[in-house]
Amino acid sequence: MMAIRKSIGLIGLFMFCLTGRTLGQGNPPADQAIADAISRGVDFLKGEQANRGEWNDPAQNQHPLGMTALAGLALLENGVARDAREISKAREIVTTLARESDQTYDLALAILFLARCQQTRTGDADALIQTLGRRLGQGDHDGIWDYSVPRSVDEPTPS
Numbered sequence: 001m002m003a004i005r006k007s008i009g010l011i012g013l014f015m016f017c018l019t020g021r022t023l024g025q026g027n028p029p030a031d032q033a034i035a036d037a038i039s040r041g042v043d044f045l046k047g048e049q050a051n052r053g054e055w056n057d058p059a060q061n062q063h064p065l066g067m068t069a070l071a072g073l074a075l076l077e078n079g080v081a082r083d084a085r086e087i088s089k090a091r092e093i094v095t096t097l098a099r100e101s102d103q104t105y106d107l108a109l110a111i112l113f114l115a116r117c118q119q120t121r122t123g124d125a126d127a128l129i130q131t132l133g134r135r136l137g138q139g140d141h142d143g144i145w146d147y148s149v150p151r152s153v154d155e156p157t158p159s
Helices: 002-019 031-048 064-077 085-100 104-117 126-137
Strands: none
Touching: 031 064, 064 085, 064 104, 085 104, 085 126, 104 126
16 A cells, blocks of 8 residues: 555656646645745655666556656756766666666656757767667557567668
8 A cells, every 4th residue: 555655656746847837726836835846856756766776666666767767857857967966877777777678658758868868959878769769669550559669679771
């Protein structure tokens, strides 16, 4: 029960951090209240990161890649610097896990995180991002994707 409650809390926190918005009726919270909530969320995520750099959740133990990419993306979107220790460690884990993962959603999150880690539109993760994109593309079955994609891809031939 505790694991489920923690999972729901983590997912809710991720969604709040990613959007940076609050939903509801009535008077919206003051800017300082929003900033304080984001700061608490960032501190929470930093505190939950494992020593190796990943985020783990007992209810999502088959998806450390997706959990780590999503938490790293939430940190980046809320002001944590690309060169911060938490982001660097997460990037190492995401890069390693993405090469072997066959999980559609985990790979999609890895692409988003790795692209956001780059200073410009292009960077040192481009080759991996392109490979992951091709793997996702090869998971297409007449317009339908399932939860897994090929672990290897047919590399394009140079023209």
